[in-house]
Amino acid sequence: MPLLCKKNLSPLQRRSLAGFAGVIACTAGLTMMVREAFEHVHLSLPGIWGLAIIAATPMGVMVFIVGRYLSQETDEFVRMLVVKAMLWGFGVTMVTDTIFSYLAEYAGNGRSNGMLQMLNIDVFFVSAAIALRLMARGYASDDGRVATENGRAE
Amino acid sequence: VKNRLRVLRAEREWSQAELAERLAVSRQSVNAIETGKFDPSLPLAFKIARLFGSPIEAIFLED
Numbered sequence: 001m002p003l004l005c006k007k008n009l010s011p012l013q014r015r016s017l018a019g020f021a022g023v024i025a026c027t028a029g030l031t032m033m034v035r036e037a038f039e040h041v042h043l044s045l046p047g048i049w050g051l052a053i054i055a056a057t058p059m060g061v062m063v064f065i066v067g068r069y070l071s072q073e074t075d076e077f078v079r080m081l082v083v084k085a086m087l088w089g090f091g092v093t094m095v096t097d098t099i100f101s102y103l104a105e106y107a108g109n110g111r112s113n114g115m116l117q118m119l120n121i122d123v124f125f126v127s128a129a130i131a132l133r134l135m136a137r138g139y140a141s142d143d144g145r146v147a148t149e150n151g152r153a154e
Numbered sequence: 155v156k157n158r159l160r161v162l163r164a165e166r167e168w169s170q171a172e173l174a175e176r177l178a179v180s181r182q183s184v185n186a187i188e189t190g191k192f193d194p195s196l197p198l199a200f201k202i203a204r205l206f207g208s209p210i211e212a213i214f215l216e217d
Contacts (some may be wrong), residue, residue, distance in 0.1 A: 008180070077183035077192050139186045 016069040023065065024125060027058040031118045058121055081135050089128025096123050156215045160188040162206045176205055 009017070034055045037043065043051065066086060073079045097120060163173050163184075170188070174181040177198070186192035187202075194202065203210045 075179045075183055076195055076198060077186055078180055080192070136182065139182050139191060 012069065012072050016065055019065040020062070020125065023058045023062050024122070026061075027121050030055055030058065035118070055118065062121065062124075077139075081132060081139070084135060085128045085132035088131035089124045092127035092131075093120050093124040155193050156190060156217060157187065158213050158215070159184070159202065162208070162213065163188075177201055 034051050037051055038048075066082070070079055070082060073082070097117075159173075163170070168176075170181045170184045174184045177184070179198070183192070183194075187194055199210050199214060203213055206213060
C-alpha cells in the first residue's frame, strides 16, 4: 500500500498535509490578490515591497511546516523520504524557473509578469508530491522474493 | 550492510506490519531495511537487536 495512502497516515502526517493544503489555498488567494493590486492599484515603493513580501509568505510557512514535521516525525525512513522529496521539489522548481526565465527574457516570449515566481510554490508542491509518491512506491514493494508481507525464512 | 531481519522475522512468523508495529516504524521502513535499500540508524538497530534478543552484529553483517 502506498506510503501516503490516507488510511495509513499518522496524526502528524494528517496535520502536516492539512497545513500544506492551507498553504496552497492561501497561495492561490494571495497570488490573485497581489496580482490584482499590482495591476490596478498605484503603489508606493514600500507598498510594492510589502506586497512582494506578503506574496512570499506561504513559502516561509511551508518551510516552517516541513521543518516542524521533520522534527516530530519519529520514523527515520519516512523522514529520509520526505527530505529527498523536498530536494527533488527544490531542484525541479529551480530548473523550471531558470529555463522559463531565460525563455521569457530571450526567446521572444515576452515578459513573465511575475507569473513564474508566483507559480514556484505550485511547481514545488507538485514535483515534491510526485517524487514522494514515486519513492514511496519504489520502497513499498519489490519483487516477490523480498517483498512478501508474510515472508517465510529462507 | 546485509541483514538477517527477514529470516528472524519469519522465524517468529511475524508479518512486516507486525514487526513495524513492534518497532514503532512504518511497514515501508521494515521492507526497505530487509531489502537492504535502507540502513537503519544505530538507535533503530539497537531496538531491532533488543527485540530479537540478539547482538547487532548477529543481525547486521558487513557486505
